[in-house]
Amino acid sequence: xxTDIRSQERIxxxxxxxEKLTPLFSEYLDRFSDATVYLFGSRVHxxxxxxxxxLLVLSQQAAPHAYDLAKRLRMAIKETLGEQQVDIxxxxxxxxxxxxxxxxxxxxxxxxxxx
Numbered sequence: 001x002x003t004d005i006r007s008q009e010r011i012x013x014x015x016x017x018x019e020k021l022t023p024l025f026s027e028y029l030d031r032f033s034d035a036t037v038y039l040f041g042s043r044v045h046x047x048x049x050x051x052x053x054x055l056l057v058l059s060q061q062a063a064p065h066a067y068d069l070a071k072r073l074r075m076a077i078k079e080t081l082g083e084q085q086v087d088i089x090x091x092x093x094x095x096x097x098x099x100x101x102x103x104x105x106x107x108x109x110x111x112x113x114x115x
Contacts, residue, residue: 011111012043012044012045012046013043021077022114024073024080025037028072033061034060034061035059035114036057037057037113038055038058038106038107039053039055040054040106040109040110041054042054044109044110051084052084052086053077053081053085053086053087054087055087056091056103056110057069057090058091058103059090060092060093063091065090066090070090074086089106
């Protein structure tokens with residue numbers, strides 16, 4: 001998954017939203033050294049409508065804490081960005097042949113936004 005400037009520019013996430021999300025991701029995910037966050041869904045397709053924030057956190061270390069971590073991170077994002085639909089999926093970072101089809105598709109279409 002590329003994190004080049006072209007990929008970052010095609011997402012529908014304002015500079016203000018990015019600047020507010022980065023410290024949140026650091027606060028909640030820094031303790032998991034293998035954590036990576038991808039934005040996926042309608043926000044990575046400039047021509048589509050829809051404002052929900054779909055996030056995939058890949059981390060073998062965070063996976064056992066997925067429910068609580070996703071709940072706390074979702075609440076923090078809503079407090080920071082305002083009330084909006086936020087969907088967070090936390091999944092172990094498995095080898096490609098062990099990933100579910102949904103995770104493989106998300107990684108193909110998504111854009112890494114952290115770190």
